[in-house]
Amino acid sequence: MKWLVKSGEPTDLSEAYLAIADEYSEVAKDPQALHTLTLKKQIAILNNKLVCIQLVVDHLQTVRNEEVIAILRKDLGFASLNYDDLEKDLPRTINLAKSMYAKLQILEKQLVEQVKKSGGEVTREGYYSELAIIGKWAGFQIQPKKYSVMEYIVLKNAFKAAESNGGK
Numbered sequence: 001m002k003w004l005v006k007s008g009e010p011t012d013l014s015e016a017y018l019a020i021a022d023e024y025s026e027v028a029k030d031p032q033a034l035h036t037l038t039l040k041k042q043i044a045i046l047n048n049k050l051v052c053i054q055l056v057v058d059h060l061q062t063v064r065n066e067e068v069i070a071i072l073r074k075d076l077g078f079a080s081l082n083y084d085d086l087e088k089d090l091p092r093t094i095n096l097a098k099s100m101y102a103k104l105q106i107l108e109k110q111l112v113e114q115v116k117k118s119g120g121e122v123t124r125e126g127y128y129s130e131l132a133i134i135g136k137w138a139g140f141q142i143q144p145k146k147y148s149v150m151e152y153i154v155l156k157n158a159f160k161a162a163e164s165n166g167g168k
Contacts, residue, residue, distance in 0.1 A: 014044070020149060027153045032117070039111040046104045052076060053097050057090050134159045 018041065025034040056072050059065065060083075069083045078096065083089045128144070131152075135142040137159050142152075 018044075023149050024153065027150055028157070032114070036111065036114050039107055039114060043104065043107050043111060046100060046107065049076060050097060050100055050104065053093065053100075057093055060086055060090060130156070137162065 018037075021033075021037050021040075024030075025037045053072070053076055056068055056076065059068055060072075064086060072093065073079045073081065073083070078093055081089045081092060081096075131142045131144060134155050138155060142155070144152075
């Protein structure tokens with residue numbers, strides 16, 4: 001994430017990363033990258049939901065709060081429980097959340113398999129190596145800090161097209 005910041009103190013880097021990755025996947029029309037991004041989003045959403053559920057349950061074990069119960073029922077998916085008896089309903093909430101945790105584990109496994117299938121995670125070294133190869137083909141050095149995602153993808157797609165046409 002540190003590569004997303006040119007100067008100053010970074011904020012909301014995860015959101016910035018997802019926005020960049022989303023733009024890349026959309027513009028590149030790379031189905032594997034799009035699938036990987038979709039899995040990462042699903043994992044992040046589900047993980048955040050599980051953290052929220054645990055925080056809400058911990059809070060309700062300390063003090064009853066109708067607003068927090070409303071969040072649990074409406075926003076976190078536990079409308080089937082009425083939370084009249086917190087001693088019974090909070091453990092039920094945790095048990096129901098276990099299925100979400102199982103789904104999270106499945107998604108994480110799918111992500112690992114997807115990354116393996118697509119050749120692994122992109123590393124800084126791999127990215128710079130790719131820039132060097134594309135730059136050599138294009139006849140000029142590509143400076144990554146001056147290139148947008150769109151410019152990079154256009155060059156990468158042109159390079160791929162030339163390679164598929166015998167390097168022309």
